[in-house]
Amino acid sequence: MSIRNLQHLFAPASVAVIGASDRPGSVGATVWRNLAAGGFAGPLWPVNRRHARVGGQAAWPSVAALPGVPELAVICTPAAGVPGLVHELGAAGCRAAVVLSAGLGAPDPDGPPGATLRQAMLEAARPWLLRILGPNCVGLLVPGIGLNASFAPGAALPGRLAFVAQSGALVTAVLDWAAARRIGFSCFVSLGDGSDVDFGDLLDWLAADPGTDAILLYAESVRQARKFMSAARGAARAKPTLVVKAGRGAEAARAAFSHTGALAGSDLVYDAAIRRAGMLRVGTTGELFDAVAMLARVRPPRGERLAILTNGGGPGVMALDALHDAGGVAARLGAGTLARLDAVLPPLWPRANPVDIIGDAPAARYRDALALLLDGPECDAVLLIHAPTALVPSAEIAAALLPLLGQAGRPVLCCWLGGPSVAEARRLCIEAGVPVFDTPEEAVKGFQQLVDYRRNAAQLLQAPGPAELPAPDRQAARSRIDAMLAAGRLEGGDLDAKALLAAYGVPVLATEAIPDRAGALAAARRIGYPVALKILSPDIPHKTEVGGVALDLAGDAALAAALDAMEARVRALRPQARLQGYTVQAMARRPQALELIVGLTVDPVFGPVVLFGQGGIAVELSADQAVALPPLNRLLAAELIGRTRVARLLQGYRGLPPADLDALADVLVRVGRMAAELPELVELDINPLLADATGVLALDARLRLAPVPAGQDAAARLAILPYPAELERRADSALGPLTIRPIRPEDAQAHIAFFRALTPEDVHMRMFGMMRELTPQQLARFTQIDYAREMAFIATRPVQDGAAADGAETLGVARVVLDPDGERGEFAVTVRSDLKGRGLGRLLMERLLDYCAERGVAVVEGAALPENTRMHALAATLGFALDRGADGVLRMRRRFRQEAA
Known part of the structure; x- marks a missing residue:
């Protein structure tokens, strides 16, 4: 909806708990106990229609009986009574409620057929613009004001991190984990069903909240994609915003009309949306915990170079391997820094990164080496790894390092390996605000999260050059689509797809469609041998599966033989397929070209997405694709290309020159423009798209249309509005x-x-x-x-x-x-x-x-x-x-x- 009245949710002057109770184990009892114990300074009013006192405090039988209007109400009653309570609260002047009740998806006995209690609740809130968090949520914590309006088993420490989750179980787990590490939060929000207040509203609010330095989200699903993307882009520009998205399986993968439709599963699209917004995605709950630790302790580094300081060669090598596996950058120490380290380290130290200061290192050696690394120009962060020894207590080393760590101008991460012998060192660092990890691999992963965030943030600041593509022939494209719709043809092969591509400036190979053998021979003579022959059938989306493609046909005899063989194979393998004829193309003589795929499909949440990757007949097997949300420009298109493995081949290899990446990026920009301007276009495949040093060429393409309801805006399906x-x-x-x-x-x-x-x-x-x-x-x-x-x-x-x-x-x-x-x-x-x-x-x-x-x-x-x-x-x-x-x-x-x- 909006951020209106959310101040009553996050900074209420008074709170009423509807359904507060003394019954052990009940939600109402737990919420009242948490709220009463939290230190909230304003009035707290329990509402219980059966008991005059709750938790030793006077209770009121109804909302109407309260001594004042609560700014925030927490509803713990059964679902059936929630709509009436919301109406009563709104009429009294309350403007925010946390609905913990579950079961509001049940039918509304007082509503029309098909109506639910959830709908009744929202209708009751609408006249008053009363904002609802939930239902079916754990609640809300704002530690800075002592507000614990939840049934979580513990409280949260005050801090400057905001945490928002759709999973109530994860809320309680993170609370427990963070308390053990003394990590504080500006707010903890359990979103529940998100019937009213959703991710977009909370991102907008938290982006402007001066008490929040970073935002963490646990998302299972997103609704209202455009609202989410606008809020997410704004939040990510303002402060670090991290997301863990549950459900990484390709739930949207299906037997689709096009390769693109089959490849662009929902997780790929969520990943593209999160990246486009400038947020950072982490893959697991463990990584989210690491991210919490990092964001609570350090700011993103200025660069990507990590120096590793260790008292053991093995852990240092493990950290270096993890850094390489993650695509990270190990700092290369210069001659000056090496010379200064020589002066404080034993002669046998390896004079390289990792900096192994040897197992007998006293606290002073740690301090001196760390000071030199932090003062040197070669690194942007330092990972300190300590394996316990009997020579120097780990706590003594930690105590000696704390003054230096507190003044460090660059991030320092600590990995204290072991158990009880390093427990005190861990405690000292945690209490001093230094991020601590159990293993070198976890520490490296935490650092790479900071690096990835920095990259995403930098991408938001990149400005594309002034070059602008020529305007497409929109009239020609519109005519082709209108003709297909008028004829009832929602699926189009080479001719239809290439007509649209040509209208939008994508280079295509000239193609003729002919109905029979005589037409094929005549077309081949016009085009000039050698030619390619392809079957033309609306029932055969992938021609190679039935032998429906013949290449390099050098003359009439070869073409005639190919026609006979192709028809026989198709009749045998797909006897029910409708054969409409053939297409004849000139052979594209580009032996050094790579086969790529560019496509467009429509995600049910985020709308149109553009796909790019390695193409050819084994496109699904290569699993080398990435997607992006349109609209695109050359910078965004280049970033999309760079997320695939084939991008390395496009740079040139084994003496082959690099492909024309600008021409390739322009194809992606043009396909993104088609997504924005042609609302009927729901799937498009260009496969293969040839790319080499001379440019790009679309060899084969197909498309699918869907009628658009009358009056619908062409851009309605887009998660990001294009240039108007x-x-x-x-x-x-x-x-x-x-x-x-x-x-x-x-x-x-x-x-x-x-x-x-x-x-x-x-x-x-x-x-x-x-x-x-x-x-x-x-x-x-x-x-x-x-x-x-x-x-x-x-x-x-x-x-x-x-x-x-x-x-x-x-x-x-x-x-x-x-x-x-x-x-x-x-x-x-x-x-x-x-x-x-x-x-x-x-x-x-x-x-x-x-x-x-x-x-x-x-x-x-x-x-x-x-x-x-x-x-x-x-x-x-x-x-x-x-x-x-x-x-x-x-x-x-x-x-x-x-x-x-």
């Missing part, structure tokens, strides 16, 4: 003809030039401070926007001095960032300093306000410094109400309609 080209406008101005359009990632370089053209005074007016350059984070934030939640219109014109590579320069920008509800928006407008006073600011603001009105935004607000008199005047003429605060800052507000309650 329909919002582009041409405008006449005092500066000549301009294009007013949404900003896009490819505008990054033009935006840098635009910022550099602003005077320091104008930068101060816009940023409320001074800065000389945009940081990569700011540039990404300004140009890589989420069109579902924000808009930035730029005014552009052809370059006057040839400074911009794409032929257009940015003259001004007006942007609005909407809240997750889409009710309120915050605006800002900036015009290039040398163009002020020419009406450009008004032009941009009028376009922005029109957009907000069309979106149904209720209120648009902004702020301007006292000296920004031009903005004051413009806002007044555009219908903004102006209010000058005590600080002199002018608040500007334009109301389009009354906000939702």
Whole structure:
């Protein structure tokens, strides 16, 4: 729904427990005991209709009898009474409830046929916008305010990690594990069924929560993919966000029309969605625990190079092997660092990473070696491994290292091998906030999680170049699809698929379809031998399985023989198949080309996805595929290619030149564009797509369509909204003809030039401070926007001095960032300093306000410094109400309609 009223969930002033009890073992008794023992400072009101006292405190028989309106209600009653309680609470003024009750999927006896208690509960909450966590959840903990509104067996320590899980069992396990390691949390949330408050709402809330430094999710399923992706992308930009996704099996794999449909199982798609959002996925509960330990203790490193410090060669080698297996980077120590280590280590140390300081190492040797590694330029983090010896107590070593660990500017991970003999060393490090692991392999895995997060975060900051693909022939594609639908043909072979691909600029091999032998011979003579012959049948999706492909046919005789043999094989193997004729193609003479697959399919949760991998007839067996959510640009396409094994071959091998990776990336971008613009297209296979140094060529393709309900938006099925080209406008101005359009990632370089053209005074007016350059984070934030939640219109014109590579320069920008509800928006407008006073600011603001009105935004607000008199005047003429605060800052507000309650 939104983040509205979630403050009553996470920071209530008072709490009522409906169904509080003294009955041992009951949920109501456990919740009341946890809540009463948590140290919550506000009023706590037990509600029990049978007993006057609960837990030694006066109880009330009903919500109406309470001495005040609870800001948060915790409902522990049987499911049948929940809808009525929610209505009563909402009418009284309560705006948040945690529903622990299970069984709300049961039929509602008072509702229409098919209605459930869950639906009745949501209907009861809707008029009051009362937010519901659950039902069927363990509850909610906010340790910083002493709120334990749960039936978990233990409490949580205060901290700065947020944990959200769909599994109640995992909530209790993590609580127990974290308490033993003194790891604290800003909140612990059991999502339960997520009927109202869901992952998207919580990500939005926690991303803006100043008390949360990192977010951890345990997800079993996701609903409302676009909302989830918008919230996840925003959260991941703000702070580290980690996910463990249960259910890694290919539950969506099926006997599909296309290879792509069979290959793109749901887990691949979840992985792509998590990666695209900039979050980090961990594979197991154990890895999630490691991630909790890491995020609670250290910040992501600046790089990927790990130095290993150990008192035993074996554990050091084990750590190095684990690092290599994980694709990690071992630090290479330079001559200067080696010389300094020589001065403090025994002569027999191996002078390499791992740094083996020998088993008899006293505490001082540990301290000196660690200090030198942390001071050297070669490593970004250090893993310290200690195997206990009888020479020096492990606790003595830990105590000597703690001052150094507390001041370290780089992450230090500790692995204290053993049991009771290293228990005190472990305790000292844990209490000092140092991440501790049981084995070298676990420590390396924890470090690689930090590295992977850093990579994902860096990917969010990458700006694609200004190159833009030519516009597709949308009319030709639309005509082909309409003709297929009109004829009732939902599955298309080579001719239909290649017609769409050609319309979108994908290079295809010329193909002719013919009905019979005579037509095949005539087509082959027109094309020129040698040719390829393929069977044409809607009932044979994979031609090679029935011998329906013949290659390198050099003349009429060879073609005639192939026709006879092909028809005989098909009749024998698929006697019921409808034969519609053949296709004849020129042979593609590209012996150095790799066979790839590019495809498109529609995931039931995240909508269209683009698949890439190794192609050919054994595509399923190669298991070398990756998927990505459209829309794509060249950077995202390159990242998709890089996640496959075949990517190494595409770089060139055994004297073969590298393939044209730009041409390959462009195919992926074009297929992503097809997913966005052709809503009827539900499956597409290009297999094989040949790729070599000369470019790419689609040899074989097929597609499947599904009718779209009348009135449905073409982009409705997409988890990420693509660039809204329909919002582009041409405008006449005092500066000549301009294009007013949404900003896009490819505008990054033009935006840098635009910022550099602003005077320091104008930068101060816009940023409320001074800065000389945009940081990569700011540039990404300004140009890589989420069109579902924000808009930035730029005014552009052809370059006057040839400074911009794409032929257009940015003259001004007006942007609005909407809240997750889409009710309120915050605006800002900036015009290039040398163009002020020419009406450009008004032009941009009028376009922005029109957009907000069309979106149904209720209120648009902004702020301007006292000296920004031009903005004051413009806002007044555009219908903004102006209010000058005590600080002199002018608040500007334009109301389009009354906000939702």
